[in-house]
Amino acid sequence: MSRIGKKPVDLPSGVTASVSGQTIEVKGPKGTRSFKATDDVTLTVEDNVVTITPRGSSKRARQQWGMSRTMVANLITGVTDGFKKELELQGVGYRAAMEGKNLKLNLGLSHDVIYEVPEGVTVTSPKATEITVEGIDEQVVGQVAANIRAWRKPEPYKGKGIRYKDEFVFRKEGKKK
Template sequence: MSRIGKMPITVPGGVEVTLAGSHITVTGSRGTLERSLPPSMIIEVNGGVISVRRPTETTTHRSLHGLTRTLVANMVEGVSQGFTRQLDLVGVGFRAAKQGSDLVLSLGYSHPIRYTPPDGVTIDVPAPTQITVSGTNKEIVGQVAAKIRSFRKPEPYKGKGVMYRGEVVRRKAGKSGKAGKGK
């Protein structure tokens, strides 16, 4: 039995779960999320508890068991609490600003980078070197944070770039002899 898949999901107050076949809709204070789940998984909603079971012990069903439970749990958590990812800009002159709903980044290129987030995702800039991405869908929040990070990934020599809060960049030693020896 899957250790993740067998754990029940408790539905907090104010969250409504609707199940129609393999299609689940979760509605809460932060919005509504819908998803089609694998039709072979057995999903049961009993009062304030959701449980996921698998029909057989085949490899495919065992793989889908924990995945299905995690997807449903993320939907419930997303509509009740939401998800956030925090990014830090490290480097001289690296800064972020918000213009309307767009994010404008100065990352050492010859031009500023303008990024428009998708629907359901909000980007805040509490400080010029900090970015907060938040939303209800964990996948989309992670994709937006990864996209922003991809504009200037952290490099290993000076540690400059856009990195997740708490990310540790393995540093490399530079050239050992910068100046050439005289002849």
């Protein structure tokens, strides 16, 4: 039995969900999201509660049960609160600034990096060394943050690079004479 799948997902006030076939559509104050479940699970909405039940007892049905429940919970979180990733730049001269819809990064390269922000995601730079990525789709927010971080991953000797706000970078000792 799936411990996660057994838990019903409550719909907060201001959020509506409708099921048509295997697709659930969730509308909230921040927007609309949908998820298409596999044929191994059944989705039902009753009394502001979404329940997911497996069809059969196969291994795949049990796997999809917990995953589908988590996906529906993430839809609801996205349309109510949204998702947020915070990045920080560490290094001499490393800076970030928004220019229209593009993010301009000075990362010690011979040129400035211009990152085009995709639709559905909001990128802001409150300080020159901080970047905030926000949106209603957790996967897209995480991917945009990972793409920005990929330009300069934190290195272990001086700790320079782009890192997540709560990321720990293991530091190494340099050469000794």
